[in-house]
Amino acid sequence: MFINIHQQFSSGGRDVRFQVTRLRNRLGHAVRIFGVILLTLGLSASSTKPASPHHIEVVAKRFAFEPADITVKMGEPVDLVLTSSDVNHGVRIRELGVDLRVTKGKKAEANFTPRAAGTFVGHCSVFCGSGHGQMTLTIHVVG
Amino acid sequence: MRHWSIPVALAFVLGLVFVPLLIMLRGIQATPPGPLETRILWGAKHHMLIGNKAQNNPLTPSAASLADGREAFSHYCVACHGVDGQNTGVPFADKLSPPAPSLASRDVQSYTDGQLKWVIDNGIWPSGMPGSRGVLSDDEIWSIVVYLRHLPPAGSVGEPEMYSH
Numbered sequence: 001m002f003i004n005i006h007q008q009f010s011s012g013g014r015d016v017r018f019q020v021t022r023l024r025n026r027l028g029h030a031v032r033i034f035g036v037i038l039l040t041l042g043l044s045a046s047s048t049k050p051a052s053p054h055h056i057e058v059v060a061k062r063f064a065f066e067p068a069d070i071t072v073k074m075g076e077p078v079d080l081v082l083t084s085s086d087v088n089h090g091v092r093i094r095e096l097g098v099d100l101r102v103t104k105g106k107k108a109e110a111n112f113t114p115r116a117a118g119t120f121v122g123h124c125s126v127f128c129g130s131g132h133g134q135m136t137l138t139i140h141v142v143g
Numbered sequence: 144m145r146h147w148s149i150p151v152a153l154a155f156v157l158g159l160v161f162v163p164l165l166i167m168l169r170g171i172q173a174t175p176p177g178p179l180e181t182r183i184l185w186g187a188k189h190h191m192l193i194g195n196k197a198q199n200n201p202l203t204p205s206a207a208s209l210a211d212g213r214e215a216f217s218h219y220c221v222a223c224h225g226v227d228g229q230n231t232g233v234p235f236a237d238k239l240s241p242p243a244p245s246l247a248s249r250d251v252q253s254y255t256d257g258q259l260k261w262v263i264d265n266g267i268w269p270s271g272m273p274g275s276r277g278v279l280s281d282d283e284i285w286s287i288v289v290y291l292r293h294l295p296p297a298g299s300v301g302e303p304e305m306y307s308h
């Protein structure tokens with residue numbers, strides 16, 4: 001009787017150890033799969049992170065912008081920085097919601113994301129002298 | 144043929160002497176036009192000389208376009224027309240030849256928007272009105288047209304700053 005009980009206990013102990021080992025292996029496998037999933041998600045998240053804005057610096061001076069012609073992509077965020085090298089100037093492009101004014105030595109910045117392709121012409125918005133009306137800044141938005 | 148030559152030569156010499164003499168003595172004087180001259184010139188300007196009659200203002204009158212127009216007008220239009228467009232505070236407005244008109248007058252307001260744009264673009268020769276094409280952008284000129292259609296009451300917005308220093 002005692003022997004039977006002991007044998008049963010002994011064989012039962014081996015079963016338990018076997019079960020524990022198998023459970024541990026499965027758990028390890030699940031952890032590895034979970035890790036791979038997390039890594040994949042992390043990589044895909046980093047690849048869909050919004051692109052950094054297209055940084056453009058424009059200098060205004062009597063009676064021109066430099067550069068006066070800019071090309072940007074539709075849907076791409078643009079960071080437009082305007083400075084002046086002589087008197088007060090400004091630039092307004094209604095269609096893109098840009099309206100900047102700047103004094104000499106200062107900066108003014110506009111952030112926008114063009115939603116439609118086309119050519120948009122902005123003008124100096126602060127009267128700066130006899131050629132003021134000819135000061136244009138053209139932005140080409142391409143698809 | 145021969146009998147015409149003496150009077151013609153005489154008239155030529157007299158003209159050569161007397162016209163410069165007259166100019167030296169009296170100068171070039173312009174007198175205000177009579178009613179007939181005024182009517183003829185009004186018709187000529189409104190129907191023949193000032194073009195662009197059919198073009199509409201691409202800007203919709205709004206608080207923003209009116210503010211833009213007021214600002215663009217203040218760049219240098221105010222020097223002759225005053226802040227209110229009615230010559231308030233302009234010391235020489237009635238001494239110009241012809242005098243600077245009130246922009247609220249029927250004469251000016253009866254131009255179409257397109258004609259007002261044309262006048263600002265090209266000026267009116269030989270009056271003192273200069274053309275502003277290239278000096279102001281199209282957008283600014285159209286906004287000035289909006290302002291001209293909504294001028295404030297005469298004298299209500301003060302005088303040009305340049306005359307009070």
